[in-house]
Amino acid sequence: MSITSNHHQSVMLDESIEGLNIKNGGIYIDATFGRGGHTQAILDKLDASGSVIAFDQDIHAVEFAQENFNDDRLLVIHSAFTHMGKILNEHNLSGKIDGILMDLGVSSPQLDNADRGFSFNAQGPLDMRMDQTSGISAAQWLAQADEAEIADVIYKFGEEKRSRHIASAIKRYQQEQAITTTLQLANIIAGVVRSHKNKHPATRSFQAIRIFINQELGQLTEALNQTIDLLAPEGRLSVISFHSIEDRIVKQFIHNNSKQKQLPKGLPVMDSGIQQTLFKKMGKQFASKDEVRVNKRSRSALLRIAQRTTLVLEKC
Numbered sequence: 001m002s003i004t005s006n007h008h009q010s011v012m013l014d015e016s017i018e019g020l021n022i023k024n025g026g027i028y029i030d031a032t033f034g035r036g037g038h039t040q041a042i043l044d045k046l047d048a049s050g051s052v053i054a055f056d057q058d059i060h061a062v063e064f065a066q067e068n069f070n071d072d073r074l075l076v077i078h079s080a081f082t083h084m085g086k087i088l089n090e091h092n093l094s095g096k097i098d099g100i101l102m103d104l105g106v107s108s109p110q111l112d113n114a115d116r117g118f119s120f121n122a123q124g125p126l127d128m129r130m131d132q133t134s135g136i137s138a139a140q141w142l143a144q145a146d147e148a149e150i151a152d153v154i155y156k157f158g159e160e161k162r163s164r165h166i167a168s169a170i171k172r173y174q175q176e177q178a179i180t181t182t183l184q185l186a187n188i189i190a191g192v193v194r195s196h197k198n199k200h201p202a203t204r205s206f207q208a209i210r211i212f213i214n215q216e217l218g219q220l221t222e223a224l225n226q227t228i229d230l231l232a233p234e235g236r237l238s239v240i241s242f243h244s245i246e247d248r249i250v251k252q253f254i255h256n257n258s259k260q261k262q263l264p265k266g267l268p269v270m271d272s273g274i275q276q277t278l279f280k281k282m283g284k285q286f287a288s289k290d291e292v293r294v295n296k297r298s299r300s301a302l303l304r305i306a307q308r309t310t311l312v313l314e315k316c
Contacts, residue, residue, distance in 0.1 A: 010037030011298045012240055015285050016101055017041045019238040019305035025049035026098030029088075029230070031081035031223060033061050034107040036069060042101070043071055053088070055081045057131040058110065080131070082219045085226035099236040100227050104220065104246050106130075106210065108297060118210060120186035120202040126179060128210045138209050139180050147171045157217070157245065158208030165192045166205055207243065217249060224253045228278055231308035236282070242300050254279055254306045279306040 010016075016038060020028065024047040030039040033056035042052050051073045056062055057080040065076040077087060081102065088094055110116050110130075117127030117138060126139035142150065151167035154160045169192050170179065179185055186202040193201035211217060227237050237254075241247040257278040282305035287298035 009295050010034075010041070011103065011295065011301045012285070012287050012291070012303050013037060013041055015303055016103070016238045016240055017045070019282065019303065020099035020101060020236045021307075022046065023050070023098055027093065027096060028052050029084065029097055029100040030054040031084060031100060031102045032056060032104065032107075033065060033076060034103060035061065035064055035109055038101050038103060039065075039069075039074065042099075043073060046073060048073070051075070053077065053091075053093075055079050055084060057081075058107075059131070059133055060109075061107075064109075080219055081223040082226075084223060085230060088230055094229050096232050097230045097235055098232055099238065100231065102220075102223070102237075102239045104216075104240060105242045114182070117182055118206070120182055120189075120200055120206050123181055123183045126182055126185055128206075128213045130214045135213065138185075138213050139178070141209075141213060142170060142179055142185075143174070153212045154205050154208045156208070157211040158204035158206075159245070160193070160204040160208065162193050163205075211245075217245065220246060220249055221253070224250065228257065228308075233308060233310040235308040237279070237306045237308070238303065239305075240301055240303050242302075247302050247304070250304050254281055254304060258306070277309050280309055281305075282307050 020042070022028065022042060022045040024045070026046065027050070028042050028046075030042065030052055033039055033054040036054070039052055039054050046052070052075070054065065054074065054076045056065075056076070056078065059078055062076055062078040065074075069076070079087065085094070088097065106118050111118050114122035114124035115127075117124050126137060126142070128138040129135050145153075147167045147170075150170060151164045154166055155163035160166065166189055169188050170185075173179060173184075173188050179188070186200070186206070189202040189205050190200075193205075195201050231237065239250045241250055258281050259277070284305070285303045287301045292299045
């Protein structure tokens with residue numbers, strides 16, 4: 001969702017960057033580089049002493065950065081954001097990050113490239129891997145998974161009520177031939193799920209399989225937990241999600257860490273009733289009507305912002 005591309009715009013660009021409350025000489029993380037729209041917007045607000053470290057598990061995104069970004073303040077790393085903590089600790093940056101931005105889900109360039117296998121509207125190999133250098137494709141998984149597993153994945157990660165019917169249709173089809181392309185799978189699902197005015201019948205199922213193949217929810221939980229130790233006092237976390245399952249994880253993480261927590265035993269405090277709060281909620285926002293009008297992909301976007309506190313000690 002890039003501002004550097006001729007065809008794509010970063011979703012909720014202004015709101016997410018504003019939420020970071022950028023300091024001129026700060027250190028910022030773009031955990032999901034994509035095509036660098038958010039990264040460029042952060043760089044534009046930094047002076048010569050500021051820097052951005054960007055992560056992306058998609059090698060195509062990293063190659064795009066190498067070809068299109070020439071800025072000594074930027075370091076782009078080919079890695080899933082679950083490795084942020086380890087990598088930044090190796091750079092002695094734990095507790096020194098002024099802001100972390102996450103733009104979750106599949107990017108517009110990934111959706112628009114039929115060869116990536118994310119789109120149910122274009123013919124392409126049924127891949128769906130964010131990182132095509134590792135793991136198994138969606139086609140390979142569908143070939144080896146049994147009907148019950150497929151149904152469970154589609155229901156759990158896509159909230160698709162007809163998941164069992166879809167799984168059954170997939171296995172019946174595979175008795176005759178393998179499912180290797182996006183349109184094969186989309187057509188199978190369309191034969192089972194009723195079409196809606198603004199939503200393709202395969203939307204939920206493709207989302208579910210993509211999330212499962214890339215282990216997106218587990219990675220999100222792991223990455224969010226790492227932000228606690230990475231962010232400096234008053235550092236900001238800015239997260240854009242695109243469906244309710246992702247947002248529940250982000251919302252619960254911020255909520256759980258915005259409550260007072262008992263300090264671990266052994267800390268040099270005199271009162272055992274003293275507690276700490278890790279994050280301060282800074283609110284949530286939806287994409288504006290104007291943005292949704294020009295970019296339909298922003299219609300489900302939800303931005304949540306939280307601020308890392310200093311060690312707030314309060315008697316319970």
